[in-house]
Amino acid sequence: MRGYLQSIETMGLVDGPGTRTIFFMQGCPLRCAYCHNPDAIRLQGGREITPAEVLEIARRYRSYYGEDGGVTFSGGEPLLQGEFLHKSLELLKQEGYNTCIDTSGIGNRAFFPDIFPLVDTLIIDVKAFDQESFANLTLTKGFGEYLDFLASLENYGFQGQVWARHVMVPGWTDNEQSMRDFVRILRPICHRIDRIEILPYHTAGVEKYRKLGMSYRLEGVEPMDKDRAKELEIYANKVFAEDLQQERKKAQARSEEKYKILRDRQVVSKQEQAEMFASLRELPLLREVAEGDVEAVLDEIILSNIKAGDYIFRTGDAPDLMYLIYQGEMKIFYNTIDGEEQIFYIYRDGDFVGGLNLLVETPYRYVGQALTDCRIIAIPKATFDKYFYDSSVVLRSVLTKSFDRIRWAEELIQRLATSNASMKTAGLLLKLVKRIGVETEEGIRLELSMNREELGNYSGLRRETITRKLGQFKDLGYIDLVGNKVIIVKDLEALEAYVL
Ligand code: SF4
Structure with missing residues (x-):
């Protein structure tokens, strides 16, 4: 060298x-x-x-x-x-x-x-x-x-x-x-x-x-x-x-606004809270909290109902909260310098985001927006530092998640750089099959929370292109389209042939 x-x-x-x-x-x-x-x-x-x-x-x-x-x-x-x-x-x-x-x-x-x-x-x-x-x-x-x-x-x-x-x-x-x-x-x-x-x-x-x-x-x-x-x-x-x-x-105002939104939408019904509390312990991140600390942790975290379309965090937000999705779907995206929205991930029940930001104290680089009505658990940094920081299981799970994200981002870059529209569409469908596919008699059912434009942003294609490609795949018998929000994958092998 x-x-x-x-x-x-x-x-x-x-x-x-x-x-x-x-x-x-x-x-x-x-x-x-x-x-x-x-x-x-x-x-x-x-x-x-x-x-x-x-x-x-x-x-x-x-x-x-x-x-x-x-x-x-x-x-x-x-x-x-x-x-x-x-x-x-x-x-x-x-x-x-x-x-x-x-x-x-x-x-x-x-x-x-x-x-x-x-x-x-x-x-x-x-x-x-x-x-x-x-x-x-x-x-x-x-x-x-x-x-x-x-x-x-x-x-x-x-x-x-x-x-x-x-x-x-x-x-x-x-x-x-x-x-x-x-x-x-x-x-x-x-x-x-x-x-x-x-x-x-x-x-x-x-x-x-x-x-x-x-x-x-x-x-x-x-x-x-x-x-x-x-x-x-x-x-x-x-x-x-x-x-x-x-x-x-601005960062201070955003931070206050963020807390306000979460507090305003905090779950107040005792029954709802009890339900969430019971399930919280099942989430991988909270399983490790010592029994004696559970009450204190539950006191400090914020459980909120977030409406579809609401922003949960934005680029530049201070690393003062991490978020666990209790129910619903959130998209994580980035606005490119051309003003296009590039969706990186779709997170759902049990996923979390922001753990690494709290660990290394760097601001959020992306935007998080609810795709469906969501229930979100916000964990303040002070709580994270006090109850989670020393847990090797929590740290390992934050790092594993970060690694998965890097792998996913690398795959995305590869896909955007080297694929044509058919390959990108097939690749996206296969990704969705893995994440949300449900086997049914007609095929693998994908219940989408994204519209066509967002699907396009997720895969690096324009809305018109993804609509056209899905239409072509339907004509070829690879998929069926039920309205705008459901896709039935009928021929998995045909889609795999595009990306393998
Ligand atoms: S950056 Fe510009 S000034 Fe510096 S070495 Fe290169 S050409 Fe020369």
């Missing part, structure tokens, strides 16, 4: 906290107009280095790092060499080094879940604030991927701090509106931001282009005025602080 390296700086003071050794990696997928290292854009070339050698060099300089310092990987784009970066970070972390990555967020995604739990500080270069400017500056179409990177950082396991940087070019982003846009882009990770910096554009790299015989796209653009850049940096930080305050207020 080897990485390609441009250079090493042994006593860096600006690329991460404290004094650091900086490994400048070779290769970058972007083509920024102001890039000072056009010779480092190719992946191959430069010096080869192994993760063990990285560790060896870090050991040599460890005495200079002090409390905050450590090792930074910069570039080029370090995320492009995912496997090397992962192995190097792993070795460094085993010996307790503080780690930092300086990135533009575009790299080999397959390694992101391995890399990000090992990163203490992320320096994120925000190149531009909209699709068009991003394409103009970097000559790539990666803006959507970039936004997705920001939104997914915590899903990749990142728990560190973020330094956000932007290179300001005169005439491009040297205005207050751009600074507001800059702050808006950072919103998904605002609670992790430690600092926002503006780097004034300078022309020190122009000579290099001449020597390499390359054309320089910012020819004639003057260096950015440092005082004006500082003014705008101060302005961006001010906007960010206000934004953060607003976000906190």
Whole structure:
């Protein structure tokens, strides 16, 4: 395992906290107009280095790092060499080094879940604030991927701090509106931001282009005025602080609203409560609560009747409650950047959601909405920490559930990326057979709580397409449609043939 390296700086003071050794990696997928290292854009070339050698060099300089310092990987784009970066970070972390990555967020995604739990500080270069400017500056179409990177950082396991940087070019982003846009882009990770910096554009790299015989796209653009850049940096930080305050207020209001909805709909009838209490002990998550604690737990949790269509939690909600579905169905979805609804899961009786959020204290990434009238049990974080946290059975069941979700999400990504409409429809029907199928004389009966549009969102198809495909499957005799809410699967093998 080897990485390609441009250079090493042994006593860096600006690329991460404290004094650091900086490994400048070779290769970058972007083509920024102001890039000072056009010779480092190719992946191959430069010096080869192994993760063990990285560790060896870090050991040599460890005495200079002090409390905050450590090792930074910069570039080029370090995320492009995912496997090397992962192995190097792993070795460094085993010996307790503080780690930092300086990135533009575009790299080999397959390694992101391995890399990000090992990163203490992320320096994120925000190149531009909209699709068009991003394409103009970097000559790539990666803006959507970039936004997705920001939104997914915590899903990749990142728990560190973020330094956000932007290179300001005169005439491009040297205005207050751009600074507001800059702050808006950072919103998904605002609670992790430690600092926002503006780097004034300078022309020190122009000579290099001449020597390499390359054309320089910012020819004639003057260096950015440092005082004006500082003014705008101060302005961006001010906007960010206000934004953060607003976000906190909104989160607080959402949290209060959520509690209010649950309390308003709390089950009050003694008989209903008694029924629920009796069945609660049968649910896997509550089976483990010690007999002596049951009364106290039942006192603290909230049992609510939720109407079909009501929201149970939303993206960005604080991890202050987890939810157990006592009865009914809930859909978990995410609004894509195109404004489409992508349904990830449908949960039903006995399923729970939010356990991992409480464990690792990360906000909800998705939206939970009741598909049918539901009875939900909300477990506050304090109750979870007091009565559930120490139970290995509960922890195992939260982790197993999370693992199932990752597997399901991976399957979904695979299905969306590689299947045609017939395969997606057949795959969806098979999934539903597994989850809610009931054997009857006519075939396997699927009682749906989703309409056609939601079925489409679940499988990555448009409503018209899924309606057409179901019609085709009916004509072929694979299924029967009874009204809008019941499907009878008559030929399971034929459906399986599409996906196997
Ligand atoms: S991201 Fe950095 S290394 Fe890559 S092209 Fe832009 S300035 Fe150059």
